[in-house]
Amino acid sequence: MKRFEATLAWQRGDQAFTDLRYSRAHRWRFDGGLDVPASSSPLSVPVPLSDPAAVDPEEALVAAAASCHMLFFLSLAAARGYVVDRYEDRAVGLLDTGPDGRAAITRIVLDPVIAFGGERQPDRAALAELHHEAHARCYIANSLKGDVVVEGFE
16 A cells, blocks of 8 residues: 655634635645645635635646546556657546536546657557556546546547
8 A cells, every 4th residue: 555645734814714705725735845835716716715826626636637647658658669759638627516416526538649759659549548548547537436538539
């Protein structure tokens, strides 16, 4: 078993609290020393109570799923002799009502654009297989109730 940690820090300061008009801005700290500004999404809590420049939990979840898929994809491509020069993904998460009637990220759509170098280039079937196996191995996607799909390879 592996253990992953993050530290969250929020402080009220001199704001009121029980009127619900307090800042949702806080910090995420990770074991490597990275300190990330975080906040609720302005789509959920309006500015100025949310910080639109900070990362929100919904964005972080989408990024985590996309990053996990990419990391497994790169590993699998390298193991099969493909050289990946660039991998970019504009992933989108959809917040909706889940089957149980509660709000949930019900779907994450990955839309990677991948540039391969070298002479060996995957055909569409090989690319689909790489995405399928990366998805199957991605423990972030395996941990979610909602669908995580790769655009064009569903």
